[in-house]
Amino acid sequence: MSTNKDKAIKATYLSILGNFFLALAKGITGYFGNSYALIADAIESTTDVLSSALVLFGIKYSTKPADSNHPYGHGRAETLVTFAVVGFLVISATIIAIESIKNIQTPHETPEKYTLIVLAIIVIIKEVFYRIVSKKSDETHSSSLKADAWHHRSDAITSLMAFIGIAIAIYMGPGYETADDWAALFASFFIIYNAYLIFRPALGEILDEHLYDDIIEDIRKVATTVEGVIDTEKCFVRKTGMTYLVDLHLTVDGNITVSEGHEIAHRLKDAIIKEIPEIADVLIHTEPDDLP
Structure with a gap:
């Protein structure tokens, strides 16, 4: 029978592999398809790979047995990792916002139509990942895994925003080339909001707030x-x-x-x-x- 640790580790490996291949697909499609919204998505997925690796470390370390120096165990390490994951979210959102503003001010070509197909597939995949990892976080009571699940959900939302922005840019024609950049900018604010949703319960956890x-x-x-x-x-x-x-x-x-x-x-x-x-x-x- 799988332990909570085993379930959490398997879910985290799924996140790492999934984010790596999706980041690669987004980056290549965004570069050749003239879409910064997709490139911004690739940036977020890249930070997701790093944060998921950090979650993996946190889960393994936090489940170490108690010892003479840590009589209550190492569990709080997972909460600290959750804070680090929030930091990754804030950093990626900031990068996306800055680059989106730059691109809005700089004329560029309209994204290619095939980027919409790629984004539609990504939205579906990331939502499936969110549901799988979120279910595992509920089963294992892992706050860092919950944060990782929200990474997938925020990625799905940013991809959906990119889809809307690119569709506007393509079908509305000249003058709407920056629609996907505006979509990426909007998505950056949504990522910040998600970061707060992850941060708040983790803060309550480390402060021993009455929650149970x-x-x-x-x-x-x-x-x-x-x-x-x-x-x-x-x-x-x-x-x-x-x-x-x-x-x-x-x-x-x-x-x-x-x-x-x-x-x-x-x-x-x-x-x-x-x-x-x-x-x-x-x-x-x-x-x-x-x-x-």
């Missing part, structure tokens, strides 16, 4: 099945890589021994990790039910 009410609810449900558990009070969940760490307050009968309370806490921890495999560890504080 669904997991807390599942934890409390599991607790009701463990003999000796009277109640659960405070429950805090924080994400580290593709797993979660939990701090939980457990209420037990105040008349039992410390050893018995300890045993109940261990049974609860084992039950939680068994029923919710994405939880890596649970720290339980045991309290008696007769506290004033």
Whole structure:
């Protein structure tokens, strides 16, 4: 059975190979087809190759087991990689915007019609990639893989914008030669917006923002099945890589021994990790039910 790490790595290799060949196809078609919108797309896909390689490194490093120097594991490395991926998005959007403005101010030939066929194929491929990688990110709870999925979606949108711009340039005739450059410029702003959508949850993750009410609810449900558990009070969940760490307050009968309370806490921890495999560890504080 494939682990979350295996699923994430396979999805990332798909991204790397797909972006490499698409960047090549876009660059060649854009150069010979007189379309900067396609060349801009190729630039973004090239940065996608680099960012996907970074995601691959982050996934492999973040899933390393805990050691004496990193008792909570290496999971936060994945969040840092997500920030780096956002940086790649911002850089590529900036390059596209600058070059688009330059091309708008410089007369050039109308793009070739066959560029529309290439763009239509690219839009379909990138949307399929987005759905595959996004599904894997949901399955593995990987924030960097989610960022990689959004790279595919933003690429599909920029390709669609390029398609619209080139179609206008071709079919509207003289005076509309820069339509594909305007499309590339518009796409750069969309990329920046996507970068924010990726950055915001990653920031919440690294700041331990309260985001996991669904997991807390599942934890409390599991607790009701463990003999000796009277109640659960405070429950805090924080994400580290593709797993979660939990701090939980457990209420037990105040008349039992410390050893018995300890045993109940261990049974609860084992039950939680068994029923919710994405939880890596649970720290339980045991309290008696007769506290004033």
